[in-house]
Amino acid sequence: MRVVLVWLAALSIPTMVMMAPLEATAHPRMSATSGAPCTTCHYNSDGGGMRTEIGWDIQKHTGLIEHDRTRISLLDNRTTNRVVDWMAVGADVRAMRVRATDGPPPTVGDDGDLVLNLPSQRIFPMQAQPYVWIDPIDQISLYGSYAISDQLFDGELCAVTYSGQACGQAYMKASFSPRLPSLQAGVFRPSTGIRHDDHTMVTYLQDPSFGLSTVQPPNYAEFGVQASYQPRYWIKVEAGGYRSDQLASAIDDNLMGTTVVEGSDPAYLGRVTYYPRFDFGPERSFFGWVGASVYGAGDYRNDQGFVGMGWLDRGAVMMEVSHLDFGSDAQRRTINASTTGAVQVSEWFVPHVRVEQSIARGDNSDEDRRRAATAGFQFYPVPFVKIQPEYRLVQYHNPGDERAGWSMGQYYVQLHLFY
Amino acid sequence: MSSDSEAMSRRSAIKAIAVLSVCPLIQSCEFVNHDGLESELEATGFSLDDPDFEDLTSVGGTACFALGAVEVLLVRTSEQEVLAFNRICPHNSLSMGPCDSGAQAAQWDEQEEMLVCQWHQSGFDRNGEVVQQPTVGSVDEPLQVYPVEFDAETGEGIVFLPE
Incomplete structure (x- = not known):
């Protein structure tokens, strides 16, 4: 059984990389290197997804070939993605060149050795997700997004590949005064930890040996209400209550040996973030965030701690630790940790590296471990277009897997068009 | 000023092309290590x-x-x-x-x-x-x-x- 899980893990890495529809990937280093909260550039309170007027305008001027040299006259007089005063629209479209899902299964060579076969590289559509933001009155806003399936013409309307993914988001946000908490209600992602929207990361893994076992995949969203209060620029407190349908769907009861979350269990969130900043003179400003969140439902609870520190327009280092406890019946815990470093060589060229580890512990686990190291860069050739190649090494330490050194290495590249 | 900025853009473009040209080389580093997973074949x-x-x-x-x-x-x-x-x-x-x-x-x-x-x-x-x-x-x-x-x-x- 362990060997099959090794195969699964080895071969599911490209699978999961490729097939994840994403709510526009959040880049937390952007907040750390600018000293601005995510909401400066994104409508979502924890980043990702549709951009605000500021975010849109910044991206209009981000690219190796800047907008005024692209000769795209369509955007010349445009300073925002609002189509009318009270409504803005946007969209993300993504494709990826990666190992295909329908790769050959493991085979046995003539010499009797097991042969693990990498699927061939191919270009794969990942996401087509339109957004809309409406301001019916100053104090209330409505947001909606929808992940359109690439099987749309085969009758599949929504891009849901993995358990826990929602078709999109639809919520109302009310903010009556800066001195009062803002409220968010509807279907959205609870603000747990740092938002990455990258489910190749180990942050929410429930089993290190099983690559597809992410508790909160990209586009994870629940129906609920969340309050956010930031009385001073340096402190933010969030609390929320939600349904747990997607969480119940994502947590693998077979793996746990018991039902961990019933869809009817209420989910809860608490999150505190401290935003320190240090100014040592011109171009020597440092920003950061230090925070913790707790999120759970039923027997599941995820305690997360996160730290980020950025140097204005230079780079950032971010660390996050998650402790996923699946309850006394499941007798299983998973501890996931990641550290990411990014250097802003230019606004249009940002290399990054990331190291990660996931460890499963408890009576109902085999002390499985996974380590990964990823290096790549974000390259913006022209505004609103990003190319992101990455190379990833993965190492498994599982009972039954005696492989020494790295278990696999893989290269892939993502093309992201957004507006 | 204009020529400086053009020269800068040219240098930037060359850098970008140099970086991107590394990508195909990295592909040759792809692998799956199956040492230690060999099977003994017997019915x-x-x-x-x-x-x-x-x-x-x-x-x-x-x-x-x-x-x-x-x-x-x-x-x-x-x-x-x-x-x-x-x-x-x-x-x-x-x-x-x-x-x-x-x-x-x-x-x-x-x-x-x-x-x-x-x-x-x-x-x-x-x-x-x-x-x-x-x-x-x-x-x-x-x-x-x-x-x-x-x-x-x-x-x-x-x-x-x-x-």
Whole structure:
């Protein structure tokens, strides 16, 4: 059984990389290197997804070939993605060149050795997700997004590949005064930890040996209400209550040996973030965030701690630790940790590296471990277009897997068009 | 000023091209390390008297079976027959075995005579050929099938790996 899980893990890495529809990937280093909260550039309170007027305008001027040299006259007089005063629209479209899902299964060579076969590289559509933001009155806003399936013409309307993914988001946000908490209600992602929207990361893994076992995949969203209060620029407190349908769907009861979350269990969130900043003179400003969140439902609870520190327009280092406890019946815990470093060589060229580890512990686990190291860069050739190649090494330490050194290495590249 | 900025852009472009040109080189670094996962190839028998295989006593029953490192799914397709498939569905490389944690057991459709993977409903005939496409994406690769000798009277069988 362990060997099959090794195969699964080895071969599911490209699978999961490729097939994840994403709510526009959040880049937390952007907040750390600018000293601005995510909401400066994104409508979502924890980043990702549709951009605000500021975010849109910044991206209009981000690219190796800047907008005024692209000769795209369509955007010349445009300073925002609002189509009318009270409504803005946007969209993300993504494709990826990666190992295909329908790769050959493991085979046995003539010499009797097991042969693990990498699927061939191919270009794969990942996401087509339109957004809309409406301001019916100053104090209330409505947001909606929808992940359109690439099987749309085969009758599949929504891009849901993995358990826990929602078709999109639809919520109302009310903010009556800066001195009062803002409220968010509807279907959205609870603000747990740092938002990455990258489910190749180990942050929410429930089993290190099983690559597809992410508790909160990209586009994870629940129906609920969340309050956010930031009385001073340096402190933010969030609390929320939600349904747990997607969480119940994502947590693998077979793996746990018991039902961990019933869809009817209420989910809860608490999150505190401290935003320190240090100014040592011109171009020597440092920003950061230090925070913790707790999120759970039923027997599941995820305690997360996160730290980020950025140097204005230079780079950032971010660390996050998650402790996923699946309850006394499941007798299983998973501890996931990641550290990411990014250097802003230019606004249009940002290399990054990331190291990660996931460890499963408890009576109902085999002390499985996974380590990964990823290096790549974000390259913006022209505004609103990003190319992101990455190379990833993965190492498994599982009972039954005696492989020494790295278990696999893989290269892939993502093309992201957004507006 | 203008020429400076143009020179800067030119230098930037050259840098970007240099960086991107490294990408194809990195592809040659792709690998899957299978050292230590080698299997010992030998045909291994099974018996319906064994509790691990008792589900095969009825038609449609399935059981897991390992030959060295190769994981096999056994399916009782008729009174007289047991088939052996690779347990990894070639659609998404997910396990179809009833014995693996996190897996969804494949089911044998007697009427259509096909094995249906419960992850995305991919269907394979007795030779492993794809006869039903999955509900998500598509699958072209056949499912690997292993020869089986099965004696319904004694309930004993042997599975062979292909040469």
